[in-house]
Amino acid sequence: MFHVKQTNMEYLKGCPVCETEKSSPFLEVKDHFLTGELFTLRKCEQCGFKYLNPRPSATEIGKYYESQAYISHNARKKDLFSYAYRLARNYMIGKKYKVLHQFAHPQTLLDIGCGTGEFLQYCRSKKMEVFGQEPSAAARLFAQTTHHLNVKESLDEYRDRKNYFDAITLWHVLEHIHELNPTLEKIKSMLKPGGLILIAVPNTDSWDARLFGSFWAAYDVPRHLYHFSPGSLKDLIEKHGFRLLATLPQSLDAFYISLLSEKYRTGKSSWLTSFFQGLQSNRIAKRTGCGHSSMIYLMTAENR
Numbered sequence: 001m002f003h004v005k006q007t008n009m010e011y012l013k014g015c016p017v018c019e020t021e022k023s024s025p026f027l028e029v030k031d032h033f034l035t036g037e038l039f040t041l042r043k044c045e046q047c048g049f050k051y052l053n054p055r056p057s058a059t060e061i062g063k064y065y066e067s068q069a070y071i072s073h074n075a076r077k078k079d080l081f082s083y084a085y086r087l088a089r090n091y092m093i094g095k096k097y098k099v100l101h102q103f104a105h106p107q108t109l110l111d112i113g114c115g116t117g118e119f120l121q122y123c124r125s126k127k128m129e130v131f132g133q134e135p136s137a138a139a140r141l142f143a144q145t146t147h148h149l150n151v152k153e154s155l156d157e158y159r160d161r162k163n164y165f166d167a168i169t170l171w172h173v174l175e176h177i178h179e180l181n182p183t184l185e186k187i188k189s190m191l192k193p194g195g196l197i198l199i200a201v202p203n204t205d206s207w208d209a210r211l212f213g214s215f216w217a218a219y220d221v222p223r224h225l226y227h228f229s230p231g232s233l234k235d236l237i238e239k240h241g242f243r244l245l246a247t248l249p250q251s252l253d254a255f256y257i258s259l260l261s262e263k264y265r266t267g268k269s270s271w272l273t274s275f276f277q278g279l280q281s282n283r284i285a286k287r288t289g290c291g292h293s294s295m296i297y298l299m300t301a302e303n304r
Ligand SMILES: [Zn+2]
Pocket: 015, 016, 017, 018, 019, 020, 044, 045, 046, 047, 048, 049
């Protein structure tokens, strides 16, 4: 699907959703989080999907994830921003569990990209049998030693578990995965017949994405490789034989993303401004149907 043109960067030959080779430049975006480097997003001329191209290869992307900051952000820092982040996260964990149980009562769960494992820990406390996968060694170690969770580095370590899981979740993870299409096929093979797949991703059609443009925090280059709209996500999953059951908003994300984006744009945090931007994003999502800042997609596999 891709070929290497220069060291460290790989060029996708075609659109990851529809495989069309023709694309046009969409936006130049800076890595505001870590390196300050500039990256190019391209838009597929056939289906409109937006993706990072060229991009750091899977072996090179690690340096764009600062593991120390990642862990401290999750568990240790005491500043107001980290406190608010943790408060929101703990509230979200309960909400996530409810969303997952809205249409079914899954017992076995695989959380892909489980991070430090707080969602899995919560699900285990509700008597679910839980498994995780996390490529970051620091986050994985934290989940294993602090929460005593079963977390593997790679999905391939679960290759023997065919038709095993009642539910597979990817909370803000799909946009990070280099092997996008092969991963969706692996998910399909590990899922039990009638099982549930949950994918949460930012929405590039949202009002806050349009408001902030290249400062929109959910572009998060080069860690986010793909920028889904409700339409492109549906195209992708239907290509793999999944059927969409429901689309739900992640309303709190509009506030978090606005806060970060405003900080990237102006150099400082503006809590009040960001609060109203978050409200406006959610309000316009409801009124126009463009979708919220982040969306949750619940689906099942057609042929399972
Ligand atoms: Zn396309």
